[in-house]
Amino acid sequence: MGHQLRDSVDLHRRSDSRLTDLGLDRWRDLPRAQTPPWPDPSAVDEVCDVLGQVPTIVAPYEVDQLRDRLALACEGQAFVLVGGDCAETFVDNTEHHLLANARTLLQMAVVLTYGASVPVIKVGRFAGQYTKPRSAATDALGLPSYRGDMINAIEPDPQARVADPRRMVRAYANAAAAMNMMRAYLGGGMADLHAVHTWNKDFVRISAAGERYEAIAREIDRALSFIRACGMTEDEALRTVTLYSSHEALALEYERALTRLSNSQAYGLSGHFLWIGERTRQLDGAHLDYVSRLANPIGVKIGPTTSPDDALALCAKLNPDNVPGKLTLISRMGNHKVRDVLGPVVEKVTTAGHKVVWQCDPMHGNTHESSNGYKTRHFDRVVDEVLGYFEVHRQLGSHPGGLHVELTGEDVTECLGGAQAIEDVNLPEKYETACDPRLNTQQSLELAFLVAEMLRG
Ligand code: PEP
Ligand code: MN
Numbered sequence: 001m002g003h004q005l006r007d008s009v010d011l012h013r014r015s016d017s018r019l020t021d022l023g024l025d026r027w028r029d030l031p032r033a034q035t036p037p038w039p040d041p042s043a044v045d046e047v048c049d050v051l052g053q054v055p056t057i058v059a060p061y062e063v064d065q066l067r068d069r070l071a072l073a074c075e076g077q078a079f080v081l082v083g084g085d086c087a088e089t090f091v092d093n094t095e096h097h098l099l100a101n102a103r104t105l106l107q108m109a110v111v112l113t114y115g116a117s118v119p120v121i122k123v124g125r126f127a128g129q130y131t132k133p134r135s136a137a138t139d140a141l142g143l144p145s146y147r148g149d150m151i152n153a154i155e156p157d158p159q160a161r162v163a164d165p166r167r168m169v170r171a172y173a174n175a176a177a178a179m180n181m182m183r184a185y186l187g188g189g190m191a192d193l194h195a196v197h198t199w200n201k202d203f204v205r206i207s208a209a210g211e212r213y214e215a216i217a218r219e220i221d222r223a224l225s226f227i228r229a230c231g232m233t234e235d236e237a238l239r240t241v242t243l244y245s246s247h248e249a250l251a252l253e254y255e256r257a258l259t260r261l262s263n264s265q266a267y268g269l270s271g272h273f274l275w276i277g278e279r280t281r282q283l284d285g286a287h288l289d290y291v292s293r294l295a296n297p298i299g300v301k302i303g304p305t306t307s308p309d310d311a312l313a314l315c316a317k318l319n320p321d322n323v324p325g326k327l328t329l330i331s332r333m334g335n336h337k338v339r340d341v342l343g344p345v346v347e348k349v350t351t352a353g354h355k356v357v358w359q360c361d362p363m364h365g366n367t368h369e370s371s372n373g374y375k376t377r378h379f380d381r382v383v384d385e386v387l388g389y390f391e392v393h394r395q396l397g398s399h400p401g402g403l404h405v406e407l408t409g410e411d412v413t414e415c416l417g418g419a420q421a422i423e424d425v426n427l428p429e430k431y432e433t434a435c436d437p438r439l440n441t442q443q444s445l446e447l448a449f450l451v452a453e454m455l456r457g
Contacts, residue, residue: 012053014259022266023293024259027252032286033279034133036151036163037144044165044253051172051257056269057127059181060262060295066244066272067297069121071325073357073401074453079455080119080328080359080402082246082273083104083444084125086130086436090149093174098126098181101189103199104245104441105190106137106385107213108243108448110199114216120246125236125406127182128271129174129248131254132435133279145432149250154434155408168254170349175245175270182243196220197220199347201441203411208235208419211443213388246273252290259323265295275299275330278364285311291316299404301330304337304365308348315354328357331389334365338388359402360389367436370416374427376437379417384449390454403451407439408432418443 019025038044072078077232083105085092095249107122120255139145144161146154150171153160189195196217204210225233249255268274274294278301280287291298296455300314311329319327329349333341349356362385363377370376386403393400413429414437416422431437439447 003147013433016052018261019259019266024256024266024290026140026293027256027286027290030284030286030289031282032252033282034411036102036147036251037137038163038165039125040220046170047165048257049252050169051254056174056258056260057172057175057201058269058272060260060267060269062298063267063269064273065301066123067323067325068122069293069325070297070328070356071323072119072355073121074324074355074399076399076401077119078111078121079116080116080121080123080357081105081112082123082125082359082402082404083108084405085129085408085433086125086406086438087123087148087434088126088129088174089154089434090170090174091432093178095181097409098178099185100201100441101126101407102182102185102190102409103193103201104409104444105243106241106405107199107441108444108449110196110220111213111216111445112452112455114220115449116455118455121402122241123152123244123246123273125246126173126246129154130171131172131248131250132246133250133277137397149434150254165253168251170259172258173253179245186241189239191239193220193237193238194224201409204441204445208437209442209449213445223262242255244272246275247271248285249274250277252286255290262295265296266293268294268296271385273297273299273328275328277301278303278332281314283317286294288314297325297348299330299359301332301364302345304333304341306333306341306345308344311345311349312352312354312374315349315352315356319356322353322355324355325357327355328399328402329360330359330361332361332364334417335362335384335388337365338385339391342392343396343399346392346396350398357401358377358398359399359404360386360394361404362386362389363404363406363436370424370427372424372427374424374437376424376427379415379439379446382439383447386447386451387454394457400455404411405439405444405447406436406450407441407444409441411442412438412440414438414440415443418446
């Protein structure tokens with residue numbers, strides 16, 4: 001081994017042992033749900049040694065910046081919009097797909113910003129959303145369940161479903177490429193407000209939501225002309241947008257390998273915002289222990305069985321210093337339960353003085369199987385859960401801080417309803433998701449218009 005290489009390995013070992021001192025390996029001894037069935041643990045270690053030394057996907061200062069911005073959402077001075085695929089896949093990690101998803105998210109953000117006059121913090125489910133929790137270890141065919149491209153392959157074949165740690169390297173490479181491309185496009189004027197029209201896809205423009213969007217785009221043009229006519233200088237903020245990356249922190253091996261020390265603190269640098277899912281939020285479990293030691297803003301999904309005391313315990317564990325913006329609780333209770341379950345949770349947490357961002361995921365509590373066997377969601381139930389969430393917060397005087405949706409920029413037929421009135425029989429026309437059904441662009445825009453109205457109150 002040459003001197004330089006030896007130095008860099010030594011440096012890595014030293015900083016890594018400091019992470020261990022900070023407790024970043026404690027999760028290994030704790031009960032862990034959804035552990036990937038790795039056939040060979042030593043192969044996992046080899047991969048993690050490699051990932052421990054690669055350039056990270058995001059930088060610590062960006063993570064801090066997002067946490068500070070989320071603090072505004074805590075106080076009702078900003079709204080967070082999180083959206084993207086349920087599961088990213090390696091084959092769909094293309095320029096076309098990433099840009100289509102980003103445009104749809106940015107269009108939603110324009111509608112919310114303009115329609116409700118509120119700053120919108122934009123967060124994509126991208127550049128790392130490659131793992132999925134599963135409710136059963138085997139699927140309908142009796143094969144090991146697909147756990148996301150980071151773990152195994154979706155093909156219904158026993159060999160393809162064997163967990164392969166080398167996939168973590170591919171996931172990292174894909175995430176790095178995705179983040180790099182998005183940074184370049186966004187920095188290069190893709191999200192320039194002067195070009196809002198060009199984000200409207202042809203297949204959407206002719207729809208009711210697309211027409212409403214064009215109307216907003218025209219108003220924005222007029223506002224920009226007004227600014228110019230007054231001789232005011234236009235700010236850089238009109239030409240660029242920051243899009244933060246997020247994913248579920250499920251594969252702890254991957255998360256640990258991409259954690260780095262900065263200013264004596266541990267940062268999970270696989271993405272800006274990391275969340276813990278409904279199936280892995282056990283208080284004494286590995287996942288919560290791990291993220292509790294990171295400086296990142298952290299989200300936790302809270303389902304219909306969450307008690308007010310559960311929520312309180314999450315706050316104590318994940319944000320003991322009560323830093324605003326540090327913790328986001330993402331309710332996903334289903335439209336039939338949100339009005340009953342969320343209120344007491346919000347009330348208890350608020351009364352205890354805990355600062356959290358309250359985000360609504362109206363997707364995961366509203367999944368059902370269609371008459372022809374597709375996993376789907378009805379647009380009306382999605383809208384109704386968001387409505388219930390707003391009602392609860394209005395009643396309690398707390399702040400509805402954000403929306404978390406599964407969407408795509410393609411004109412898929414995965415969710416029912418909306419102005420297109422997608423029905424069960426239409427689902428097979430363009431059903432492409434690797435996991436859960438996503439809102440298509442028109443449904444996403446329709447939802448944004450409705451949420452803008454709710455935000456205006
Ligand atoms: C998800 O966000 O894709 C997910 C699995 O959510 P939840 O943990 O809320 O079921
Ligand atoms: Mn999902």
